[in-house]
Amino acid sequence: METVIRFQTRSSLVLLVAILFVFTGLAAGSRNEAVLDWLNPDRRLPLEADQIPRLADKGAFVDVGSRVFLNDIPRSDFSGGAVSLFGASTLASAVRVDLLPDVYRRYTHNWGIPAVSFWNESQLLHYLIDYEGLLEAGGEKNLVIFFIDYANATRSLYFKGLFRYGVYRWEPEGGLYPTPEFALVRAYIREHARATNLLNTIWRKYTRPSRRKQRREVTSELVAEYQAAAHEIMSTGGEDWEAEMDVQVGVLEDMLDLLRSRDVRVMAVLMPAASWYQEMDYLPALRRRLEPLFDEKGVDLFDWSHLLPDEDFSDHAHYMSSGSKVLTEKVRALIDDHVRMLAREAG
């Protein structure tokens, strides 16, 4: 009998240790640079390497938004000030902060999340300020840049899916909050979500080996397809897209007011758009609303919408590495003064 008890005790302990070993292994793996290189060998490729479509580096996560919410936000340090870049997938994939020198990487956060609306950006901004201490160093040590696409001015179908893990509470017509659990429980939920993401990322590496998309030849059929997709995106806010655009621009105005009231330096950029979007109504309609708004608020709006030729687009809206290189350099120039000021003050 004693032997049986001893065996059962021992096997229970072994069971526990094995489960803990799996958890800690996955937690360490999802933070390990060698593992991340293995998952995405392209991630350190210099932008001038060749003419390839640039996808955002998802790290050990199945999508960019999960990386932002499960990795980037919890690991951010705003104590010395920050440069926050808000935008959609075009920002997430094009502006490669990770390839900039160390001093830029230290302060710059690319909060690009696919298909976000201004409303979603506002929820994220409020969350970062209220719960993560984005402005803890003082508003004047913060620079916020909005990278604007026409699709920011409609509703997003994607954003709500990012809160499926239970680390955050998201209200469609309200805000974004941390779940009320104890910090330890939240940390457990987050690690659990990281583990599921890492395992699925490994699985996808073998079941979908070609992460690199091929650029399709631009024909009139393809342009029609892109434009139809744009109509579909803009109809997610209802048939009257201009009314929804007004609502979303109103949310952007609230963000500008909030940031200015906290002495945060603000800029905005109209992201490059290909010719097939230039000829549609959405971008001019957005520009007509933004120009007087930014004038009135005294905020710099940089119009880069004609910056890149169609050859620099890898699909309907995203960029080849050549486009990404141009944008990354331009953003670097934009944030240079602020980053140097923060570095100087940090000594």
Add this chain to the structure above:
Amino acid sequence: MSTLQERSLSFAIRHPRVSLAFVVVVAVGVTLILLFQMEQPAVVYEEF
């Protein structure tokens, strides 16, 4: 005729290392499978 439980215990006592290795393999395997199948990715735009 001994029950399955008695036979397993008897095997475990005679071969403790094999039994513990079995426990480890099952624990690791089940944990990985459970964690793996819990992920429900947000499908739209996941490629970006």
